[in-house]
Amino acid sequence: MSTPISSAKPVVTRFAPSPTGYLHIGGARTALFNWLYARHTGGKFLLRIEDTDRNRHTPEAVDAILDGLKWLGLDWDGEPLSQFSRGTRHAEVAHELLAAGKAYRCYLSPEELTAARAQAEAEKRPFTVQSPWRDRDPATAPAGISGVVRFRAPLDGETVVDDIVQGRVVFQNKELDDLVILRSDGSPIYNLAVVVDDHDMAVTHVLRGVDHLTNAARQTQIYQAMGWDVPVFGHVPLIHGADGAKLSKRHGALGIEAYRGMGYLPSALKNYLVRLGWSHGDDEIFPLEKMIEWFDLTSLGKSAARMDFKKLADTNAHYIRETPDAELLAQIEVVLPELGADRAPASFTASQRAQMLALMPDLKPRAQTLREIVNGAAAIFAKRPLDEKGAKLLDVDAKATLSMNVESFAIMSNQNWDAQSLEAKVRENADNTGNKLGKLAQPLRVAITGTTVSPPIFKLMEVLGFDETMKRLKETID
RNA sequence: GGUCCCUUCGUCUAUCGGUUAGGACACGAGAUUUUCAAUCUUGGAAGACGGGUUCGACUCCCGUAGGGACCGCCA
Numbered sequence: 218m219s220t221p222i223s224s225a226k227p228v229v230t231r232f233a234p235s236p237t238g239y240l241h242i243g244g245a246r247t248a249l250f251n252w253l254y255a256r257h258t259g260g261k262f263l264l265r266i267e268d269t270d271r272n273r274h275t276p277e278a279v280d281a282i283l284d285g286l287k288w289l290g291l292d293w294d295g296e297p298l299s300q301f302s303r304g305t306r307h308a309e310v311a312h313e314l315l316a317a318g319k320a321y322r323c324y325l326s327p328e329e330l331t332a333a334r335a336q337a338e339a340e341k342r343p344f345t346v347q348s349p350w351r352d353r354d355p356a357t358a359p360a361g362i363s364g365v366v367r368f369r370a371p372l373d374g375e376t377v378v379d380d381i382v383q384g385r386v387v388f389q390n391k392e393l394d395d396l397v398i399l400r401s402d403g404s405p406i407y408n409l410a411v412v413v414d415d416h417d418m419a420v421t422h423v424l425r426g427v428d429h430l431t432n433a434a435r436q437t438q439i440y441q442a443m444g445w446d447v448p449v450f451g452h453v454p455l456i457h458g459a460d461g462a463k464l465s466k467r468h469g470a471l472g473i474e475a476y477r478g479m480g481y482l483p484s485a486l487k488n489y490l491v492r493l494g495w496s497h498g499d500d501e502i503f504p505l506e507k508m509i510e511w512f513d514l515t516s517l518g519k520s521a522a523r524m525d526f527k528k529l530a531d532t533n534a535h536y537i538r539e540t541p542d543a544e545l546l547a548q549i550e551v552v553l554p555e556l557g558a559d560r561a562p563a564s565f566t567a568s569q570r571a572q573m574l575a576l577m578p579d580l581k582p583r584a585q586t587l588r589e590i591v592n593g594a595a596a597i598f599a600k601r602p603l604d605e606k607g608a609k610l611l612d613v614d615a616k617a618t619l620s621m622n623v624e625s626f627a628i629m630s631n632q633n634w635d636a637q638s639l640e641a642k643v644r645e646n647a648d649n650t651g652n653k654l655g656k657l658a659q660p661l662r663v664a665i666t667g668t669t670v671s672p673p674i675f676k677l678m679e680v681l682g683f684d685e686t687m688k689r690l691k692e693t694i695d
Numbered sequence: 696g697g698u699c700c701c702u703u704c705g706u707c708u709a710u711c712g713g714u715u716a717g718g719a720c721a722c723g724a725g726a727u728u729u730u731c732a733a734u735c736u737u738g739g740a741a742g743a744c745g746g747g748u749u750c751g752a753c754u755c756c757c758g759u760a761g762g763g764a765c766c767g768c769c770a
Contacts, residue, residue, distance in 0.1 A: 235770040270769055327768065334767090343697040344766075365768055383700070392698055392766090400768040407770050430699065431765050454701075454763090461762075489707095492719090496708055499718040518708080520701050521763065528707065528720045538733085582733035593731095640729085647729095658729035670731045 228260030230422045232286075232293070233300075233411070235267040236278035239472030240285035242524065243426060243456045243464065246490040250453060251424050252291040253491070253512040263418055264293035268301045269410050285473035289483045290505075298418070300410050307405035310413045310443065311366050311398050319442040320398060323350040324364040345394035366399035368409075370438055378433045381451040382517045388434040396435055408432055412439045420448050424514075427452040451514055453494055454521040461523060478555035480587030481529065482548065485536040489529045493522040502535060530585040537584060542577040546570065549587050558591035560599040572597045575680045579672040593672055597680070601667025601689070610669060615660035616694055621646055622657060623690050626683075634683045636675040643675070664693035 230251040234244050255262035264286070268274040283297065314320035325348055337344035348367060350358075358364070371390045378386045398409035405413075411432075415423060423433075430452045440447045458464045476486055488503055495518070497503070497511045537545065549556075550570075554563050565573065573580075576594055584590040595601075603611070625642055647657050662674045665686060671677060678686045 233770090237770075267770055273769070330767085338696080341696055345697095386699065388698075394766090397768050402768085404768090406768070411770090426764090427700070428764055429770090432770090434699095452700090452764095457763080459706080463763085492707060494707095499709060501707090501719050518701095522708090523706060525706050525720070531720055534733090579732095583731065643729085653729085655729045662730060668730090672731085674729065 226419070226421050228255060228258040228422055229263060229418065229420045230255045230260065230424060231263040231265055231415070231418065231420050232291075233265040233267050233414075233425075234282050235270075236274045236276075236282060238278055239281040239474065241464075241472060242476075242490070244282075245285065245289060245473050245486070246456065246493060247425055247453065248286060248291050249289070249487055249490055250451075250495070250512075250517075251422075252293075253509060254422060254424065254514065255294075256509045257512045260421070261294045262291075263295060263420070264297040265414060265418070266297055266299050266301075267407065267410070268299055269304070269307075269405055269407060271301065271404075274301075281472060281474065288473065288477055289487060298414070300414060303410070303414060303417075304404060306417070307410050307413050308399060308403060311405065311409060314368065314398070314439075314442060315366060317442075318369070320366050320368050321348075321351055321395075322355060322358065322364045323348045323367045323395075323397075324359055324362060325350065345392070346396075348395055351395060363401050363403070365397045365401050367395040368398050368435075368439060368442070370395050370435075376434045376437050378430065378437060378450055380430070380433070381449055381514045382454075382519060383427070383430065383452050384519075386430065386434075388431070390438075393431075393435060393438070398439075408435050409439065412436045412443075412445075415448060416440070416443070416445050422449045422451065422514075424451040424453060426455055428455065449514075451517065453517060454519055456493055457521050457523045459524055459526070464524065474555075477552055478557070480552065480556055480589065480591075481533050482536045482540070482587070484540075485529070485533040488536070489532045493524075494518050502532075534585040537587070537590070538581050542574055542581075545581070545587075545590075546574055546577065549573075549590060552587060553591070556588045556591055558588050558595075560595045561591045562598060569597060572680045576672060576676065579676050583672060596666040596671060596677055601665065603663070603667045604669075606669045607663040607667055610659060610663050611693070615663075618646075618650075618652070618657045619660050619664055619690060619694050621650070622661060623687065623694065626687065626690070629683065631683045634679060634686075636673070636679045639675040639678055661690070665689050 232248040232251050234240065240248075252262045254260075266279055266282075268279075286293070311320060315322070330346070334344050350364075351367070351369065370393050374390050376388045376390055376393065378388070380386055396408055397406050399405055433450050433452065437447055456464055484505065487505075487508070491503060491508055491512070492501065495512070495516055497516060503511065540548070550565060553561065553565070562569070573594055576597070580590045580593045583593050622643060625646055626639075629638065629642070643657050643661070644654055647654050658674055659669065661678070662671055663669060665674065665677060665681070681689075
């Protein structure tokens with residue numbers, strides 16, 4: 218793979234989303250790859266908003282994309298560039314092409330075009346635009362209408378895209394028709410704008426989805442017509458849903474903010490995404506420094522990957538366990554309102570925060586998402602609605618053991634009210650009555666949490682404190 | 696339909712002509728255990744198919760099948 222440009226100039230990559238919606242998972246990965254490569258090489262990572270189609274772009278979408286990138290920690294160099302703002306420059310290049318005879322004005326109406334397309338389809342014939350205006354004398358142009366500007370694409374030969382991911386991909390020029398570069402209102406079309414901007418921004422590496430592969434051929438022709446250096450192209454495979462079909466909203470084409478709301482850590486999401494289409498031997502976990510150090514373009518795969526939420530969850534669980542308690546709590550508090558946790562408040566009180574922190578070591582191994590952490594701590598936030606299993610467990614026998622325990626707890630106080638002492642006490646009670654620990658612990662769990670499943674009960678009792686615990690126990694016995 | 700791309704355990708992937716085809720997730724079993732997890736041990740699980748090339752193919756070539764992308768005055 219030859220990369221003549223990269224060896225000479227400092228690397229410049231870019232992420233160029235169209236602001237028609239949120240930042241989805243595929244876009245996030247594309248951004249990640251570009252960011253990683255720029256950071257790996259010490260080059261620049263630029264951001265450009267492809268908003269030339271004024272009918273389709275929304276300011277909200279721009280914000281969503283920027284927020285998503287920020288949350289992921291993908292910082293860009295310089296200000297984001299609005300492609301729309303460069304309209305005059307795009308038109309200028311189009312007119313250069315026009316003047317050089319490498320483009321021409323075409324007065325074919327949209328209606329004529331659709332009709333021709335329909336006819337080709339009916340005859341099961343491949344359709345390529347063949348404009349009669351390509352060779353017609355401009356002097357014969359119809360008065361009153363401005364027409365579009367089409368690129369005069371070469372008729373014979375081939376256009377080669379030397380792709381760092383896809384390899385050498387050859388397109389026959391006869392398959393590539395004369396694409397519109399300027400609309401009849403004079404505004405630029407994507408393929409022109411991209412080439413002009415990438416050139417002007419000195420972009421050296423264009424990493425994007427394979428859905429742009431044919432565009433790369435057309436863009437290559439424009440580069441050549443302008444006599445500009447073609448950047449290194451790298452077209453990465455797409456991400457599919459778990460069923461192998463195109464990613465739809467149902468299976469993961471959610472906005473990045475949806476993943477944040479579900480309680481995924483940005484570090485985990487990046488780690489998961491980088492492994493979709495890229496590998497480094499048998500390694501699975503990449504601390505950010507390693508990700509940057511090891512990321513390269515030659516280890517990118519060509520086949521599409523499926524979204525696997527189980528693995529994402531596992532990766533997230535890993536990063537949850539790695540993150541220090543206080544930092545994790547801070548991250549939870551940032552997204553708490555989005556988490557939709559069962560019985561959690563919108564924000565923590567000081568004492569709840571302290572309780573969360575104390576319980577964190579026991580919460581972490583039990584959770585795959587931040588949402589699950591908060592759910593695991595439900596006993597802190599709320600009274601405990603008794604669930605079915607809990608109610609069933611709380612029979613006469615269980616209540617008897619509860620009473621026994623309450624009596625022995627009564628002589629304790631906030632001074633020695635800790636998990637260790639509590640467990641010792643209950644073990645003692647169990648031994649004295651010839652019971653296993655579980656026989657006495659489960660009723661305690663149900664009485665205090667309302668459920669049969671919770672973080673370690675003695676730790677929970679410690680965190681809740683003497684008064685609250687005794688209150689709950691007594692309420693259950695009565 | 697045309698053009699282009701893809702195909703190793705269920706999933707993500709390693710292998711870059713010679714391996715008992717490795718790892719991770721998921722799944723099964725066991726250990727541990729106050730519940731649930733976590734943790735440890737452990738098991739099953741793959742080169743789409745058919746032809747070549749070669750002393751030797753998962754690796755190279757051709758074909759078939761299946762999948763995908765693109766074919767706008769969208770990006």
